[in-house]
Amino acid sequence: xxxxxxxxxxxxxxxxxxxxxxxRALQDHPAVNKKTKKRINDLAEELGYRSNKFASxxxxxxxxxLGVIVPRLNSLFMSSVIAGIExxxxxxxxxxxxxxxxxxECREKANAVTMFNNRVDGxxxxxxxxxxxxxxxxxxxxxxxxxxxFDRVAESIHATKVLIDNQKAGYIATKHLIEQGCQHIxxxxxxxxxxxxxxxxxxxxxxxxxxxxxxxxxxVMSNDLSELAxxxxxxxxxxxxxxxxxxxxxxxxSAAFALSILKEKxxxxxxxxxxVGFNNDMISRVTEPAxxxxxxxxxxxGESIARILINxxxxxxxxxxxxxxxxxxxxxxxxxxxxxx
Amino acid sequence: xxxxxxxxxxxxxxxxxxxxxxxRALQDHPAVNKKTKKRINDLAEELGYRSNKFASxxxxxxxxxLGVIVPRLNSLFMSSVIAGIExxxxxxxxxxxxxxxxxxECREKANAVTMFNNRVDGxxxxxxxxxxxxxxxxxxxxxxxxxxxFDRVAESIHATKVLIDNQKAGYIATKHLIEQGCQHIxxxxxxxxxxxxxxxxxxxxxxxxxxxxxxxxxxVMSNDLSELAxxxxxxxxxxxxxxxxxxxxxxxxSAAFALSILKEKxxxxxxxxxxVGFNNDMISRVTEPAxxxxxxxxxxxGESIARILINxxxxxxxxxxxxxxxxxxxxxxxxxxxxxx
DNA sequence: ATGAAAGCGCTAACAC
DNA sequence: GTGTTAGCGCTTTCAT
Numbered sequence: 001x002x003x004x005x006x007x008x009x010x011x012x013x014x015x016x017x018x019x020x021x022x023x024r025a026l027q028d029h030p031a032v033n034k035k036t037k038k039r040i041n042d043l044a045e046e047l048g049y050r051s052n053k054f055a056s057x058x059x060x061x062x063x064x065x066l067g068v069i070v071p072r073l074n075s076l077f078m079s080s081v082i083a084g085i086e087x088x089x090x091x092x093x094x095x096x097x098x099x100x101x102x103x104x105e106c107r108e109k110a111n112a113v114t115m116f117n118n119r120v121d122g123x124x125x126x127x128x129x130x131x132x133x134x135x136x137x138x139x140x141x142x143x144x145x146x147x148x149x150f151d152r153v154a155e156s157i158h159a160t161k162v163l164i165d166n167q168k169a170g171y172i173a174t175k176h177l178i179e180q181g182c183q184h185i186x187x188x189x190x191x192x193x194x195x196x197x198x199x200x201x202x203x204x205x206x207x208x209x210x211x212x213x214x215x216x217x218x219x220v221m222s223n224d225l226s227e228l229a230x231x232x233x234x235x236x237x238x239x240x241x242x243x244x245x246x247x248x249x250x251x252x253x254s255a256a257f258a259l260s261i262l263k264e265k266x267x268x269x270x271x272x273x274x275x276v277g278f279n280n281d282m283i284s285r286v287t288e289p290a291x292x293x294x295x296x297x298x299x300x301x302g303e304s305i306a307r308i309l310i311n312x313x314x315x316x317x318x319x320x321x322x323x324x325x326x327x328x329x330x331x332x333x334x335x336x337x338x339x340x341x
Numbered sequence: 342x343x344x345x346x347x348x349x350x351x352x353x354x355x356x357x358x359x360x361x362x363x364x365r366a367l368q369d370h371p372a373v374n375k376k377t378k379k380r381i382n383d384l385a386e387e388l389g390y391r392s393n394k395f396a397s398x399x400x401x402x403x404x405x406x407l408g409v410i411v412p413r414l415n416s417l418f419m420s421s422v423i424a425g426i427e428x429x430x431x432x433x434x435x436x437x438x439x440x441x442x443x444x445x446e447c448r449e450k451a452n453a454v455t456m457f458n459n460r461v462d463g464x465x466x467x468x469x470x471x472x473x474x475x476x477x478x479x480x481x482x483x484x485x486x487x488x489x490x491f492d493r494v495a496e497s498i499h500a501t502k503v504l505i506d507n508q509k510a511g512y513i514a515t516k517h518l519i520e521q522g523c524q525h526i527x528x529x530x531x532x533x534x535x536x537x538x539x540x541x542x543x544x545x546x547x548x549x550x551x552x553x554x555x556x557x558x559x560x561v562m563s564n565d566l567s568e569l570a571x572x573x574x575x576x577x578x579x580x581x582x583x584x585x586x587x588x589x590x591x592x593x594x595s596a597a598f599a600l601s602i603l604k605e606k607x608x609x610x611x612x613x614x615x616x617v618g619f620n621n622d623m624i625s626r627v628t629e630p631a632x633x634x635x636x637x638x639x640x641x642x643g644e645s646i647a648r649i650l651i652n653x654x655x656x657x658x659x660x661x662x663x664x665x666x667x668x669x670x671x672x673x674x675x676x677x678x679x680x681x682x
Numbered sequence: 683a684t685g686a687a688a689g690c691g692c693t694a695a696c697a698c
Numbered sequence: 699g700t701g702t703t704a705g706c707g708c709t710t711t712c713a714t
Contacts, residue, residue, distance in 0.1 A: 007707055018685045023709060033683060048480075050458050054404075055707035058395040058690050065438075073427060074640070079420040086414060086441055090452070095459060097406075098439050100427055111431070117391050118436060139389070256627040263629070286597040288604070288629030299415070348691055359701045364693060372699060396691035399706045 006049040015039060026051065057119075066309065067115035067123045068098045069108060071152070075253070076281045077298045078126075081150065084302020085124065092310045094121070101128040103224075112136040120145070122309045127152040129191040129224065146312045150305050152194045160312075162305050162325045166196050169294045170203025172331050173248050173276045176292070178211045180339045182246035182274050188221045188233055188258070189250040197222070200250060200278070219244065225254045234261050245273060246337070252277040252284040255291050259336065275336040289335025301327055347390040356380060367392065398460075407650065408461035409439045410452045412469050412493070416594070417622045418639045419467075422491065425643020426465065433651045435462070442469040444565075453477040461486070463650045468493040470532040470565065487653045491646050493535045501653075503646050503666045507537050510635045511544025513672050514589050514617045517633070519552045521680045523587035523615050529562045529574055529599070530591040538563070541591060541619070560585065566595045575602050586614060587678070593618040593625040596632050600677065616677040630676025642668055 008022040015022075017036065025032045025040040032040075043049075057063050066089055070078050082098065089096055097118060101108035108128045115123055116139050123140055126149065134154050140147045147159040155161075170187075177185050187204045190197040205215050221236075223229035230249075237244060249255040255277030259269055267273050269289060277284050277293040284291040304325060349363040356363070358377070366373045366381040384390075398404050407430055411419050423439065430437055438459060442449035449469045456464055457480050464481055467490065475495050481488045488500040496502075511528075518526050528545045531538040546556050562577075564570035571590075578585060590596040596618030600610055608614050610630060618625050618634040625632035645666060 005707090009707080019708080020686080020710080021684055023707095024684090027709090031683060036683080052399070052707050053459060054395045054399040055690085056709075058393070058399055058692090058707085059709045061690080063395075073424040074417065074420040076415060076417060076420075079415040079417075082439075083414040083441060086439065087443070090440055090448075095438050095455065096440070097436050098423075098427065099431055099437070100424060102428070107431075114436065118394055139391075253623055256623075260627050260631075282594055282597075283624050283627060286601050286624060287627050290601075346691090350691080360691090361693080361702080362700055364691095365700085368693095374699060377699080393691050396706085397693075399691085399708090400693045402706075 005052070006044075006047045007052070008049075010047065011040060011043050011049060014043060061119075063119050063121055064093060065095045065097055065118065065120050066306070067118065067120035068096055069101060069111045069115065069123070069125045070098075071101050071103050071126060071128050073098070073100050076283075077251075077279050077296060080298030081126075081302035081305070084299040084304075085306040086302075088303050088306035089310065092306075094306075094310065101131075103128045103130065105131045105133070109136040112140075116140065116145075121313055122146040122148070124148050124150065124305055124309065125154075126150050127154060127194065129194055132193065146309055148305055148309050150301060152196050155195060160308060160323055160325070162301060162308070162327070163195070164296060164327050164329045166199035167203040167206070169278070169329050170200030170248075171207045172203070173200075173278070173292075173294055174204045174207035175210070176331055176333070177246045177248060177274055177276060177337060178207060178213075180246075180270070180274055180337055182339075183213070184219070184242065184244040185246040185248055186219045186221065186237060186244040187248045187250075188223070188225075188230070188254065190222065190225050192222050197250060204248060225249075225251055227254075227257055230254050230257050231261060234258055234265075238265065243273075246275070247273060248276045250278050252279045252281040252291060252293055255293070255336075256283045256287050259287055259291065270335065270337050270339050274339060277336075280332055284332075284334070287336070292334045292337035293332050295330050295332050297327055297329075346393070347385075347388045348393070349390075351388065352381060352384050352390060355384060402460075404460050404462055405434060406436045406438055406459065406461050407647070408456035408459065408464040409437055410442060410449060410456065410464070410466045411439075412442050412444050412467060414439070414441050417624075418592075418620050418637060421639030422467075422643035422646070425640040425645075426647040427643075428640075429644050429647035430651065433647075435647075435651065442472075444469045444471070446472045446474070450477040453481075457481065457486075462654055463487040463489070465489050465491065465646055465650065466495075467491050468495060468535065470535055473534065487650055489646055489650050491642060493537050496536060501649060501664055501666070503642060503649070503668070504536070505637060505642075505668050505670045507540035508544040508547070510619070510670050511541030511589075512548045513544070514541075514619070514633075514635055515545045515548035516551070517672055517674070518587045518589060518615055518617060518678060519548060519554075521587075521611070521615055521678055523680075524554070525560070525583065525585040526587040526589060527560045527562065527578060527585040528589045528591075529564070529566075529571070529595065531563065531566050533563050538591060545589060566590075566592055568595075568598055571595050571598050572602060575599055575606075579606065584614075587616070588614060589617045591619050593620045593622040593632060593634055596634070596677075597624045597628050600628055600632065611676065611678050611680050615680060618677075621673055625673075625675070628677070633675045633678035634673050636671050636673050638668055638670075 012019040025037045099111040150162040153161040192198045277291045280295040284293045349360045353360040366378045440452040491503040494502040533539045562574045618632045621636040625634045
């Protein structure tokens, strides 16, 4: 059985040279004779040698591995981001270890420990919705392991952040509804502890203020954006004496779901109720009417993140340049909000 | 700077015990005195000790890491599967290294090599659409590294496979359309080199045959299921003298897209053209009309895969039990195909 | 240009 | 219940 792993010692022995030379040759070290190099590489190939990463990592203390912690894997936005990260990382010879917090702070903490123990060269994080304590990232900071947050970022941590201008996006979305003649705009969003939701809410308020509308607490519904929560929110709204005439909902899947409920209840969209979503997922394009939304370039964001991190890792030194990268977004106007022709 | 890593030797020295005991205590080995254990764990905590996985892996020749290679990360089905795998794997203490082939055989091969060199304990694969040569999996088979295929499987390889009965699903979908009175059913699908598409086509043919319909090559369109391809297919169909009265499309996103094109062109669904999709993605529920589809339990599939693989890894030995696991599917009837009341 | 030798930090068989 | 010891396979000074 050819079950035993070939090591550099096997090669060294067969060629009657030292393991050190084999090691050097395999790394294309300049100080090794070309002919020797060739003999070594040929034999390695022939024997089916493969480098033992652990031994190598143990020596060099590098892993060529990036860690990724996200709230959930199964959303189109997240998987696009990850696809983007993977594409760039893979090309640069880095592996990805991926885990999800399932929106639980405790899982996020556990995952961070795992990543740390796995000695990832860098860590990429989007926070769970309710994470309040960030001490699980201290170990990375202390060890100067590059840390990048995206989308849902930890503002208080000194680390690179890649995100969009959520406040602006919230403002644009709301302003658009106002321009379409909506007067009672409800904002359904996630946990405002998180920057993404807080900032969108801020933008919403700004747009209202600018238009001279007063802000009403009751017009903001903050929940976990699950189908159940959306259903309840809509039902609550429809029981009010004064119906809102527009919904600005913080993700497209929820917006699409809300749309289907409204239609079921016999309301017309956008005539009775205009809708604006968020993300520009595929889903926003196929509903009837299609949903006006904010474009959120996931794949692009993923690629940016990986590029920044890997650059960092290569030119190791300028760890001080922890920056904030803001990606562009724009309103995508569709039928769900267009009341004027 | 507290930059140096703490090792079990540091702990051993401070506590004046041996490194072996520290190692045992840290693994909660039963043969260590409870008090000693506590002292060790407390000190480890205090010093910020973290296990060095490389050293440990180097010793044990295990990595506690599973490799995953999929065609694309950014589809809801795939990300659900991965979410399922991650959930189970994480709970069992396994990490995931994930990569995507982007539907390219060469990338798939490169990823397989990476996985092999990273010494994953097991590999989970769904094939790229055009992979014809499977030699990149030989190294895993030879080394007895458990290999599991799911969804798009390599039939010729002796490995565990987790999938649904695509033939049955294709049959059910087609039969449903026939029962709804459709007579000219077009099947739009992916590369029939892959089992998933080939089997669905087979089921389609069986249902036609059973109903006494003759099979017509022109009624099957095999392409990459991209938006462009769908658009072209629909346009081609609409130019025919004899319009089909139903479309059975191999994924929901494509079906939803086809639906929007048809509506744009002024056709009524399901009256002029009935539609059945595949996967039961969220998207199939929010279109107007909602799309009849085949339920494909992604998260569940992911969990099954991880469980099977990890069981395998734990009771190492019964590698011979490479089985075929068929998950249940069912037709989900919705408006896009219901012509009879 | 090549070799000898010392570890990287951990585990596990064996001994007590 | 705890300690001794010998590596796991690689890299890297330091010699030569």
